[in-house]
Amino acid sequence: MNRLSLALFAAAAVLLPASASATIDDSLSFALEAADPFVKQGFSVREDYWGGDLPVKQTKAIVHQLFKGIEYWFWMGTEVKDAKISIHVYDSDGNLVEVEAKTASRSAMARVVPKKTGSYYLIVEVEKSPEERTHWALAYGFR
Amino acid sequence: MKQSLVLSSLLAASTVSFAQTPQKIDVGSLPSQATLVENVVVPVPSEVFSALDRVGKPNWEQVLRTTKDQAVGESQPQIALQLGLVIAEGFIAVEAENTEEVKRIGGTVQKLSRALGVEQHVTKHANAILKSADAKDWVGVRKELDRTLKDVRKAMLDLGSEPLSQLISLGGWLRGTEALTDVVSRAYNADSAELLHQPVLLDYFHKRLTSMPANIKKNPLIDDMQKGVLEIRPLVGMEGAQISERTVKDVGLVAGRLVKSINSKIN
Numbered sequence: 058m059n060r061l062s063l064a065l066f067a068a069a070a071v072l073l074p075a076s077a078s079a080t081i082d083d084s085l086s087f088a089l090e091a092a093d094p095f096v097k098q099g100f101s102v103r104e105d106y107w108g109g110d111l112p113v114k115q116t117k118a119i120v121h122q123l124f125k126g127i128e129y130w131f132w133m134g135t136e137v138k139d140a141k142i143s144i145h146v147y148d149s150d151g152n153l154v155e156v157e158a159k160t161a162s163r164s165a166m167a168r169v170v171p172k173k174t175g176s177y178y179l180i181v182e183v184e185k186s187p188e189e190r191t192h193w194a195l196a197y198g199f200r
Numbered sequence: 201m202k203q204s205l206v207l208s209s210l211l212a213a214s215t216v217s218f219a220q221t222p223q224k225i226d227v228g229s230l231p232s233q234a235t236l237v238e239n240v241v242v243p244v245p246s247e248v249f250s251a252l253d254r255v256g257k258p259n260w261e262q263v264l265r266t267t268k269d270q271a272v273g274e275s276q277p278q279i280a281l282q283l284g285l286v287i288a289e290g291f292i293a294v295e296a297e298n299t300e301e302v303k304r305i306g307g308t309v310q311k312l313s314r315a316l317g318v319e320q321h322v323t324k325h326a327n328a329i330l331k332s333a334d335a336k337d338w339v340g341v342r343k344e345l346d347r348t349l350k351d352v353r354k355a356m357l358d359l360g361s362e363p364l365s366q367l368i369s370l371g372g373w374l375r376g377t378e379a380l381t382d383v384v385s386r387a388y389n390a391d392s393a394e395l396l397h398q399p400v401l402l403d404y405f406h407k408r409l410t411s412m413p414a415n416i417k418k419n420p421l422i423d424d425m426q427k428g429v430l431e432i433r434p435l436v437g438m439e440g441a442q443i444s445e446r447t448v449k450d451v452g453l454v455a456g457r458l459v460k461s462i463n464s465k466i467n
Contacts, residue, residue: 101246101346103241103244103346104346104347104349104350105241107239119239120240120400121240122242122398124248124395125251125391125394126250126252126254126255126391127250143221145221145222147224147225147227149227150227151227151228153221158221173394174251174395174396175399175400176400178227197241199250200250
C-alpha cells in the first residue's frame with residue numbers, strides 16, 4: 058500500500074463513534090491526567106482524541122497533520138492496571154522524530170518538534186497486558 | 201484513586217531508550233498488524249495560528265470578519281458549514297483579542313446551533329465564551345471554542361447526522377485556511393507558506409465529501425466544496441516542494457470562494 062493510499066484509507070470520522078465505550082473514556086482520563094503537568098507549562102490539550110482496543114504486541118498507526126514551529130506532546134492512556142503501552146512518532150519518510158518519549162504502567166507519552174509541516178505517523182502499541190484486549194486512548198496538546 | 205495511580209505511574213515513568221525503538225519504519229508497507237486508525241483529528245485554527253505567531257506578528261484584526269448580521273442558511277448542510285466558519289472566526293477573534301467580536305461569535309454560534317437542533321449542547325459553552333471574553337481569558341475562550349466544536353459534532357453524531365458533523369469540520373478548516381493564506385500573503389516567507397502543506401486533511405475531506413449520502417450530496421454546495429478541495433489538493437500536496445507566493449494566493453482564492461459560497465448560496 059503506498060503512502061497516498063494509506064492517507065486516503067485513514068480518512069474517516071473526526072470523532073469517535075457515540076458508542077465509544079466507558080473503558081476508552083477511562084483510558085482517556087489516564088491520558089489526560091498524564092497531560093496535566095504539561096497544561097501548566099502552557100500546552101493546549103485538544104478535545105478530540107483517538108481510542109480503541111488492541112491485543113498485546115499489535116500496533117495501530119494514526120496519520121496526523123503536524124505543523125513546523127509548534128511543539129507537541131502525545132499522551133496515551135489505558136485503564137488496564139499493569140499494562141505497558143507505547144507511542145512513537147514517525148515522519149512521512151518513516152524516520153523516528155520524537156525528541157522525548159516516556160512510558161509508565163498506565164500511560165506513555167512522546168514529544169515532537171516537527172522540522173517540517175505535513176503528515177506524521179503515530180504508532181501506538183500495547184507491549185504488555187494481563188488482558189486479552191486492552192483499551193487505549195490518545196490525546197495531544199500543542200504550544 | 202485514579203489520580204494517585206496516574207501520579208505514581210508518572211513518578212515511575214522512565215525515558216524510553218531510543219535503542220529499543222525502531223529509528224526508521226517503512227510507512228509504505230506497514231506491518232499487516234499495524235492497521236490504520238480511521239479517525240482523522242482536524243487541527244483547530246489556533247494550532248496553525250500559533251505557528252504563524254512565532255514567525256511574525258500578524259495583524260489579526262485585518263483578517264477578522266464580523267459575524268454581525270450573520271444570516272442563517274436555508275439547509276442543514278449550509279448551516280453546518282456556516283457553524284464551522286463562525287467557530288473558526290472565533291479563533292481569529294481570539295488572536296485579535298477582540299472582546300466584542302468574540303462575544304458576538306458566542307451568540308452567533310448559539311443561533312446556528314439552534315437551527316441545527318443542537319443548541320442545548322452549546323449554551324454552556326457560549327456562556328463560558330462570554331465570561332472568558334469579558335475577563336480577556338483568551339486561553340479559556342480557545343478551550344471553549346474547541347469544546348463547542350467537539351460537543352456540537354458529537355451531538356450531530358448522536359442525531360445520526362455524521363455528514364453534518366463533517367461539514368462543520370470542513371467549514372472550520374476552510375475559514376482557517378483562508379485566514380492563513382491572507383496572513384501569509386501579506387508578508388510571504390517560505391516557512392509560513394509551508395503551513396499550508398496539509399495533504400492528509402485534504403484527502404480526508406475529499407473522501408468524506410465523496411461518500412456523503414445522496415440527500416446531502418444533492419445540495420449544490422457540496423458539489424462546490426468537492427470541486428474546491430480537488431483544486432486545492434495539488435497546490436499544497438507535493439511532499440518537500442516549496443509553496444510559492446503565487447500558490448498561497450491561489451489557495452486563498454479557492455478557500456475564499458468557498459467561504460463566500462457557504463454564506464451566500466440559496467439552496
